[in-house]
Amino acid sequence: MSKQPTKKVLQELHLTMVRIRCFENAAGRLMEEAKIPGALHLYVGEEAIASGVMQNLSNDDQITSTHRGHGHLVAKGGDFSKMFAELFGRSTGYCRGKGGSMHVSNMELGMLGANGIVGGGPPIAMGAAFANRFLKTKKVAVAFFGDGASNEGSFHEAVNMAALYKLPCIFVCENNGYGEYTPQAKHQTIVDVADRAGGYGIPGVVVDGMDVIAVFEAAREAIDRARKGKGPTLLECKTYRFYDHVGVRGMGLNYRTDEELEKWKKRDPIQSFEAELIKLGVMTQKQIDKVYSKVNDLVEEGVQFAEDSPFPEPSELLEDVYCVKGA
Amino acid sequence: MSEAIKGNAEPRELTYVAAITEGVREVLLEQSNAFVAGEDVAGAGGPFGQYSGLLTEFGEDRIVDTPISEKGIVGLGVGASAVGCRPIIDVMFVDFMGECMDEIANQMAKMRYMFGGSVTLPVTVLSMTGAGMSMAAQHSQSLEVWLAHLPGIKVVMPATPYDAKGSIIAAARDDNPVFVLLNKVSLGLKGEVPEGTYEVEIGTAEVVRPGTNFTIVAISRMVHEALKAADTLSELGVDVEVIDARSIQPFDTDTVINSIKKTHHGLVVHEAVEFGGIGGEIVAQIQDKAFDYLDAPVGRIGAPFSPVPFSPALEKIYVPDADLIVTKVKETLGLS
Numbered sequence: 001m002s003k004q005p006t007k008k009v010l011q012e013l014h015l016t017m018v019r020i021r022c023f024e025n026a027a028g029r030l031m032e033e034a035k036i037p038g039a040l041h042l043y044v045g046e047e048a049i050a051s052g053v054m055q056n057l058s059n060d061d062q063i064t065s066t067h068r069g070h071g072h073l074v075a076k077g078g079d080f081s082k083m084f085a086e087l088f089g090r091s092t093g094y095c096r097g098k099g100g101s102m103h104v105s106n107m108e109l110g111m112l113g114a115n116g117i118v119g120g121g122p123p124i125a126m127g128a129a130f131a132n133r134f135l136k137t138k139k140v141a142v143a144f145f146g147d148g149a150s151n152e153g154s155f156h157e158a159v160n161m162a163a164l165y166k167l168p169c170i171f172v173c174e175n176n177g178y179g180e181y182t183p184q185a186k187h188q189t190i191v192d193v194a195d196r197a198g199g200y201g202i203p204g205v206v207v208d209g210m211d212v213i214a215v216f217e218a219a220r221e222a223i224d225r226a227r228k229g230k231g232p233t234l235l236e237c238k239t240y241r242f243y244d245h246v247g248v249r250g251m252g253l254n255y256r257t258d259e260e261l262e263k264w265k266k267r268d269p270i271q272s273f274e275a276e277l278i279k280l281g282v283m284t285q286k287q288i289d290k291v292y293s294k295v296n297d298l299v300e301e302g303v304q305f306a307e308d309s310p311f312p313e314p315s316e317l318l319e320d321v322y323c324v325k326g327a
Numbered sequence: 328m329s330e331a332i333k334g335n336a337e338p339r340e341l342t343y344v345a346a347i348t349e350g351v352r353e354v355l356l357e358q359s360n361a362f363v364a365g366e367d368v369a370g371a372g373g374p375f376g377q378y379s380g381l382l383t384e385f386g387e388d389r390i391v392d393t394p395i396s397e398k399g400i401v402g403l404g405v406g407a408s409a410v411g412c413r414p415i416i417d418v419m420f421v422d423f424m425g426e427c428m429d430e431i432a433n434q435m436a437k438m439r440y441m442f443g444g445s446v447t448l449p450v451t452v453l454s455m456t457g458a459g460m461s462m463a464a465q466h467s468q469s470l471e472v473w474l475a476h477l478p479g480i481k482v483v484m485p486a487t488p489y490d491a492k493g494s495i496i497a498a499a500r501d502d503n504p505v506f507v508l509l510n511k512v513s514l515g516l517k518g519e520v521p522e523g524t525y526e527v528e529i530g531t532a533e534v535v536r537p538g539t540n541f542t543i544v545a546i547s548r549m550v551h552e553a554l555k556a557a558d559t560l561s562e563l564g565v566d567v568e569v570i571d572a573r574s575i576q577p578f579d580t581d582t583v584i585n586s587i588k589k590t591h592h593g594l595v596v597h598e599a600v601e602f603g604g605i606g607g608e609i610v611a612q613i614q615d616k617a618f619d620y621l622d623a624p625v626g627r628i629g630a631p632f633s634p635v636p637f638s639p640a641l642e643k644i645y646v647p648d649a650d651l652i653v654t655k656v657k658e659t660l661g662l663s
Contacts, residue, residue: 062410096443103441112409113442117433123402124409124434131407134362134388141406154429157399164394320444321478323502 043071045242052215064121069114080302090309119152129169148179209237346488350495365417397426436479493527538568556652601629
């Protein structure tokens with residue numbers, strides 16, 4: 001393994017995770033208060049993955065996300081105000097209120113969209129990676145997807161093609177143990193999704209998705225490899241969804257046990273990292289508290305911005321169905 | 328095509344398939360960020376020879392053989408077009424769209440809208456449609472309505488070599504996803520094709536035979552059947568105006584309405600199954616915008632409601648033809 005992350009990197013990783021956690025907690029609360037319409041799929045518990053991967057990317061690199069996509073956009077540098085505005089369905093949102101939680105995106109940040117279709121992202125990331133090489137750039141594309149999506153044909157076709165063409169594409173599986181409400185053991189016989197890499201002749205790597213440093217380092221290696229033209233890696237991050245498939249408390253479906261949830265919560269990726277940061281002398285508790293208070297201020301500002309923003313005008317209904325020249 | 332033809336300033340004829348090749352070639356010459364990707368497009372030059380010679384001229388970076396993976400192929404087109412390329416994607420047969428309908432319907436068609444207009448997807452998809460070659464139920468369909476029903480996508484169906492080339496160029500220059508649905512039975516059809524680049528404007532129909540008594544709106548290969556029928560009908564004193572719809576989405580309603588206002592009679596002919604076909608939409612548009620001009624109900628002809636049969640004996644009666652069109656027009660006009 002190459003050199004240890006610098007203090008700056010460690011602090012940035014922490015900040016990104018806290019940004020995601022605070023954003024998601026607020027979003028979940030606002031959804032349950034019916035201030036945010038529709039369904040939110042929250043990323044709480046999985047923050048180490050987006051944070052660890054995105055730390056290795058610049059704005060020029062692209063990602064495709066999932067239905068659980070807020071965390072990816074936050075980690076890619078998403079602005080809370082524009083994100084909340086989108087979740088609130090306001091015209092000031094990243095998608096002018098046309099996409100919402102499940103399609104939130106920002107091309108300037110290389111965020112090619114959360115995606116309401118399980119397995120929707122990998123072919124698009126592969127295509128972006130194809131373009132990156134075709135256009136002779138050094139950009140990489142990262143496809144985030146879940147254990148559930150690893151059973152979709154689109155995933156297999158995308159990985160196979162990325163491997164065949166040795167594209168600068170990284171496939172990051174966020175294995176949270178459930179495909180929606182169905183446990184992994186009931187939807188595939190393998191334990192490690194990374195095993196599937198062998199079927200495409202690419203490296204498959206398993207890391208602890210609750211350990212942001214482990215994710216950061218594994219992603220760095222995969223991304224460096226891709227940038228050097230050596231092709232894709234399937235990086236599986238084992239994680240867990242602290243909230244329900246939809247919302248915080250969800251539908252009250254009895255598909256997983258409290259014991260299981262509590263067991264994983266003890267491995268909270270942020271709390272354990274904070275303990276490590278204090279132990280290493282990188283941050284003090286006071287400094288950590290300050291991070292939360294700053295981020296929560298930004299959350300409040302973002303929510304306020306969204307609530308103060310106008311809804312789209314009826315005249316916007318038919319805008320952007322097509323690209324109209326000169327419009 | 329040969330250098331001799333290329334160097335000829337006189338009007339020249341090309342086959343439909345050569346016009347496809349030439350259209351794609353012009354796009355590749357014009358747009359450095361364009362490439363072709365699909366099954367058998369490079370080494371084999373396309374299953375119908377429609378990309379023949381392009382690998383040699385443009386190299387394997389720009390003429391890309393893919394695995395048999397339609398989700399991947401169309402996804403490649405979506406992703407690459409989102410970040411700066413102008414891909415030409417080949418989905419060998421339109422029947423294979425079932426394999427990649429998510430990439431078409433949920434990603435390609437909707438991405439721009441869902442993203443609030445922040446992304447542009449200048450991707451062209453070429454695919455073969457049509458029955459008449461005994462290729463049976465999974466290689467012969469006309470599925471244009473699957474696509475035309477999806478806001479965000481444009482669909483054109485060129486009937487002639489001229490339109491095939493000009494539609495491909497127009498599609499590739501368009502900043503939206505455009506499907507150019509080509510007719511496999513027409514691949515050997517010859518017609519005049521200018522050299523160089525020109526566009527057949529997407530969303531425009533063409534009056535291919537002017538007439539005064541009866542309007543036939545035909546789609547893709549049915550244009551040629553309609554023209555044949557018009558010849559027969561002219562002997563019976565019926566002066567038929569034939570409109571080649573050319574573009575299904577957007578559809579050129581104005582050209583059709585203007586014709587109906589003149590002829591007071593209409594018939595729509597397509598090869599797709601009649602139930603739920605685009606003909607129903609066109610008829611509805613006519614009754615909505617020109618009801619008072621009509622002297623008779625506007626008719627429709629499409630394939631019967633069955634899969635495309637294999638046997639030539641059955642396929643012949645399955646696909647609409649000039650005789651059927653003549654019969655239907657005569658019925659409408661009360662001619663025996």
